[in-house]
Amino acid sequence: MARITGSDSSPRVAAELCDPLINRGTGFSADDRRTRQLEGLLPPRVESLVEQAARVLSNLRDQHNPLDKYSYLSALRDENETLFYHVVLDNLEEMLPIIYTPTVGEACTQWSRIYERPRGLYISAFAHRGRVAEVLENWPRPQASVIVVTDGGRILGLGDLGANGMGIPIGKLSLYTACAGIAPEICLPIALDVGTDNASLRNDPLYLGERQARLTGAPYDEFIEEFVSAVQTVFPETILQFEDFNNASAFRLLDRYSNTLCCFNDDVQGTGAMGLAGLYSAGRITGQGLAEQRILFVGAGEANLGFARTVVAAMQHEGLSAAQSKARCLFMDSRGLVVTSRTDLPAWKSVFAQDRAHTTDTRTVIEDFAPTAIIGASGVGARFDEDMLSAMARINHRPIVFALSNPTSKAECTAEQAFAWTQGRVVFASGSPFPPVTYETQTYSPGQGNNFYVFPGVGLGLLLAGATQVSDEMFLAAAHALADCVSAADLEQGRLFPPAAGMRDVAVAVAAAVADVAHAQGYATRQPEQDLCAAAASYMYVPHYS
Numbered sequence: 276m277a278r279i280t281g282s283d284s285s286p287r288v289a290a291e292l293c294d295p296l297i298n299r300g301t302g303f304s305a306d307d308r309r310t311r312q313l314e315g316l317l318p319p320r321v322e323s324l325v326e327q328a329a330r331v332l333s334n335l336r337d338q339h340n341p342l343d344k345y346s347y348l349s350a351l352r353d354e355n356e357t358l359f360y361h362v363v364l365d366n367l368e369e370m371l372p373i374i375y376t377p378t379v380g381e382a383c384t385q386w387s388r389i390y391e392r393p394r395g396l397y398i399s400a401f402a403h404r405g406r407v408a409e410v411l412e413n414w415p416r417p418q419a420s421v422i423v424v425t426d427g428g429r430i431l432g433l434g435d436l437g438a439n440g441m442g443i444p445i446g447k448l449s450l451y452t453a454c455a456g457i458a459p460e461i462c463l464p465i466a467l468d469v470g471t472d473n474a475s476l477r478n479d480p481l482y483l484g485e486r487q488a489r490l491t492g493a494p495y496d497e498f499i500e501e502f503v504s505a506v507q508t509v510f511p512e513t514i515l516q517f518e519d520f521n522n523a524s525a526f527r528l529l530d531r532y533s534n535t536l537c538c539f540n541d542d543v544q545g546t547g548a549m550g551l552a553g554l555y556s557a558g559r560i561t562g563q564g565l566a567e568q569r570i571l572f573v574g575a576g577e578a579n580l581g582f583a584r585t586v587v588a589a590m591q592h593e594g595l596s597a598a599q600s601k602a603r604c605l606f607m608d609s610r611g612l613v614v615t616s617r618t619d620l621p622a623w624k625s626v627f628a629q630d631r632a633h634t635t636d637t638r639t640v641i642e643d644f645a646p647t648a649i650i651g652a653s654g655v656g657a658r659f660d661e662d663m664l665s666a667m668a669r670i671n672h673r674p675i676v677f678a679l680s681n682p683t684s685k686a687e688c689t690a691e692q693a694f695a696w697t698q699g700r701v702v703f704a705s706g707s708p709f710p711p712v713t714y715e716t717q718t719y720s721p722g723q724g725n726n727f728y729v730f731p732g733v734g735l736g737l738l739l740a741g742a743t744q745v746s747d748e749m750f751l752a753a754a755h756a757l758a759d760c761v762s763a764a765d766l767e768q769g770r771l772f773p774p775a776a777g778m779r780d781v782a783v784a785v786a787a788a789v790a791d792v793a794h795a796q797g798y799a800t801r802q803p804e805q806d807l808c809a810a811a812a813s814y815m816y817v818p819h820y821s
């Protein structure tokens with residue numbers, strides 16, 4: 276019996292009905308209800324998880340729009356996590372666009388309006404500076420094995436959303452549990468509130484974050500340093516995933532911390548592994564190997580630079596030199612072609628600058644460079660037009676087009692446009708989902724190219740190995756493992772990645788590959804398992820009432 280009894284005048288609370296990790300609602304058996312003093316607090320009928328899920332699905336499908344569905348599912352998660360994950364896992368294809376992109380983007384923009392209950396930790400650079408460890412200690416669960424942290428600096432392609440960015444760590448960690456079976460009680464979402472430069476948020480009377488300008492420079496770095504060392508003290512064995520920081524912070528923090536703790540940047544490294552796997556799949560369709568690709572990256576930020584870094588590493592494994600590999604990756608950013616004559620390039624971009632004439636005209640670049648693939652991660656919706664994609668289709672029998680920007684409104688083109696503008700010959704993937712496309716008589720279901728294929732399995736692999744550090748080789752191994760999960764049937768449908776229903780199998784394969792590298796590189800603290808795949812599968816949380 277676990278019952279919190281208040282003072283004589285305060286209400287008595289049945290703890291079982293308030294803690295989403297143990298609440299079963301109508302799923303409590305008659306015996307449970309008697310021994311836990313829950314009789315009368317629930318309607319008489321005892322339901323199975325399957326019966327409860329049927330009600331949830333029916334209610335969910337009655338909601339009027341995606342944001343209402345998001346709110347409905349969030350409320351369910353806050354009430355009964357077992358039921359939430361049972362529903363999500365059984366219906367991943369339908370649930371992913373609600374709990375993740377694109378709806379999570381809308382949820383973040385509306386966070387101050389839809390906010391209902393606390394989840395995760397909000398750590399303020401203004402109120403909590405000097406006391407960050409104390410705030411971390413307030414986390415009510417004994418353990419936090421995976422932390423996803425954002426400072427709200429670049430939420431999807433929606434820019435600086437300040438404390439509203441909390442939707443992203445919550446969403447990513449829901450995928451850790453759903454896709455890789457990492458138990459919800461060891462997942463901790465954190466929003467670092469360092470202020471926001473988003474004037475409309477600061478002027479919004481309902482905004483829930485600090486109404487301060489975004490910290491920069493030394494005060495920002497000092498705050499992050501305090502946060503990281505507090506994490507190491509309070510949760511010394513945790514995995515720290517940096518998510519949706521703006522690119523200046525993202526690259527700096529990755530350089531600063533990647534050799535000192537078990538951390539990674541999902542937008543850079545997770546996207547890199549996903550992108551490389553996507554190119555391997557695309558190559559199986561086009562008949563061109565990785566070393567033959569010529570890739571035009573539109574957008575030169577975290578996602579595309581992470582993608583290119585992984586591609587260059589993989590090309591070198593295939594025998595190209597570093598210079599040859601880089602020459603196969605050409606970048607455009609908001610100011611045009613990334614070339615050596617430019618003086619405005621930060622170090623992480625300038626390594627990819629090519630010795631070419633500067634231009635802002637993408638069509639000219641396509642004609643000159645003759646790319647086999649064009650990869651959009653610019654955060655600019657409709658950045659690809661018919662002119663560009665028909666040029667790609669003239670140069671290539673099967674042009675590869677990835678429109679990776681999220682949410683859907685920021686996709687460089689839609690799936691339908693990509694097929695129409697290439698006479699149905701495109702090999703396509705997008706960061707957010709599009710409905711299947713019928714071109715002439717053929718229907719294609721290209722599916723998503725999203726780092727959700729990588730980070731859950733990476734986290735699981737790191738946990739399995741007890742890894743102390745995360746290496747680029749782990750992401751290369753993750754890319755190969757993911758690519759190996761793509762079947763010929765997937766490719767026939769135009770899919771470069773496995774269907775959502777296979778997410779847990781993907782996570783097992785990725786986790787085993789990552790753990791294997793951790794052991795080989797000496798980053799593992801646990802004994803190697805004989806069968807890493809079996810170990811990964813048996814580690815997974817399964818939502819049921821035990």
Ligand SMILES: NC(=O)C1=CN([C@@H]2O[C@H](COP(=O)(O)OP(=O)(O)OC[C@H]3O[C@@H](n4cnc5c(N)ncnc54)[C@H](O)[C@@H]3O)[C@@H](O)[C@H]2O)C=CC1
Nearest residue numbers: 431432522574575576577578608609653680681706725726
């Ligand atoms: N599908 C996936 O798995 C992922 C998708 N993304 C998405 O990719 C987008 C970019 O993310 P990050 O790289 O982290 O952002 P970022 O801010 O680091 O980089 C954006 C880049 O796009 C460039 N850019 C802006 N306007 C442009 C234009 N008109 N033409 C060409 N380039 C332009 C900027 O100069 C910058 O280089 C976002 O929408 C994000 O949601 C990010 C990570 C993973």
Ligand SMILES: CC(=O)C(=O)O
Nearest residue numbers: 431519542681725726
């Ligand atoms: C997918 C992802 O991480 C992003 O859009 O930022």
Ligand SMILES: [Mg+2]
Nearest residue numbers: 431518519542
């Ligand atoms: Mg992200």
